[in-house]
């Protein structure tokens with residue numbers, strides 16, 4: 001797959017845009033910008049972010065990119081998301097969103113579970129629902145209090 005939905009960029013271009021955000025900096029209490037992300041709104045606009053990690057907390061690049069999208073567009077629908085990391089030799093690795101980010105995207109808008117396309121490689125793109133199949137699973141159990 002070279003392009004998805006309303007976006008004006010191919011998956012390879014979005015991977016490159018996310019990679020351009022990487023500017024790893026070791027701080028006193030963590031690592032900042034070692035992961036970059038790009039998200040595409042349903043209008044086709046691209047927003048970027050970086051991971052910010054400290055000893056007290058970590059905010060993933062996907063979530064900073066989505067926060068930027070919300071601030072700029074007031075849109076909560078995420079059409080496409082990709083996050084990348086580079087090794088010491090500059091090789092780019094696409095990394096899937098962590099569990100926190102998967103749930104965060106699902107929580108941003110009820111349609112994101114089916115709308116959001118997650119780039120896993122230049123030729124592998126899956127809906128968020130494939131990575132988070134039981135996001136809304138609350139199964140009431142039979143009353144066993146009398147057992």
Ligand SMILES: [Zn+2]
Pocket residue numbers: 060061062097098099100101102
């Ligand atoms: Zn994450």
